Amino acid sequence: MAFHHAQYASSLNQSLAELNGDINVSFEFFPPATPEMETLLWNSIQRLQPLQPKFVSVTYGANSGVRDRTHGVIERIQKETDLVAAPHLTLVDASDEELLQLAKHYWNSGIRNIVALRGDLPEGSPKPTRFAADLVRLLRSVADFDISVAAYPEVHPEAANAQADLVNLKRKIDAGANRAITQFFFDIEAYLRFRDRCVAAGIDVEIVPGILPVTNFKQLKRFAGMTNVNLPGWLHQQFEGLDEDPSTRSLVGASVAIDMVKVLSREGVKDFHFYTLNRAELTYAICHILGVRPKASAAE
Structure with a gap:
């Protein structure tokens, strides 16, 4: 038995040592709808800021009220923090002319990073005629933005098949x-296979894994149902019986996400994007384990 223990210990030591490499992280937030959520958001931004993410993105509501909140959060991040703010931009509810104006406005107000998405089609919409690739081209025509786009390791729910989805991603790149x-x-495995297929298709940019630290499994099942994401049997087992036990759920969620980032980093992933759901605790802990920590100030 001693040999097995030693082997396990050395592999754990090795995998944690490897993590002290050059890891980049980015965080996603969403615009708050209530004063309580606003407080939560800004507390999270303050907590995560010292980790010096590559950028932080703010999601985009399709209706104009939420859209204004998105702009408000972006502007405040720019004014009050040292973070690089990346607004989400969708084209489903805006004409090319409006998008050009908005892109120019963003560029002129110092925003260089954008997450470009087609956006969810409203109920009963006709088939789309403009796609995320069109939005990327439009942004490129305005200025030299740093543009992120979405990818779907388990295939976009509206795609005809996995190959068509990959072709669409290549168009965006x-x-x-x-x-x-x-x-x-x-x-x-689905992510790693997808990454290999991207390379084989000649897609030569980083395929950054989006990590969702889970605390609410019921909510996750709803998300996953809408987005075509497979929740493996082991994940159901991990959260079984914890519907009324949020503190244990939080520990389980952290453990799952930490195991995932360890495996991914051993597979050569150097960039991670965290869907924070405006909460900092789990994301902060996972970053800490990845070796992403506040930089000591020169005075110390």
Whole structure:
């Protein structure tokens, strides 16, 4: 038995030592709808700021009220923090002319990073005629933005098949996107296979895994149902019986996400994007384990 223990210990030591490499992280937030959520958001931003993420993105509501809140959060991040703010931009509810104006406005107000998405179609919409690749081209025509686009390791719910989805991603990259960020996933094999297929298709940008630290499994099942994400049997087992036990759920969620990032980093992943759901605790802990920590100030 001693040999097995030693082997396990050395592999754990090795995998944690490897993590002290050059890891980049980015965080996603959403615009708050209530004063309580606003407080939570800004507390989270303050907590995560010292980790010096590559950028922080703010999601985009399709209706104009939420859209204004998105702009408000972006502007405040720019004014009050040292963070690089990246607004989400969708084209489903705006004409090319409006998008050009908005892109120019963003560029002139110092915003260089954008997450470019087609956006969810409203109920009963006709088939779309403009796609995320068109938005990437439009942004490129305005200025030299740093553009992230979405990728779907388990295939976009509206795609005809996996190959068609991959072709669509290649269009977005060929149009000038700098990186792809994946939909959240828990099937690590699916991500790794997808990454290989991207390379084989000539997609030569980073395929950044989107990591969702889970605390609310019921809510996750709803998300996953809408987005075509497979929740493996082991994940159901981990959260079984914890519906009324949020503190244990939180520990389980951290453990799951930490295991995932360890495996991914051993597979050569150096960039991670965290869907924070405006909460800092789990994301902060996972970053700490990845070796992403506040930089000591020169005075110390």
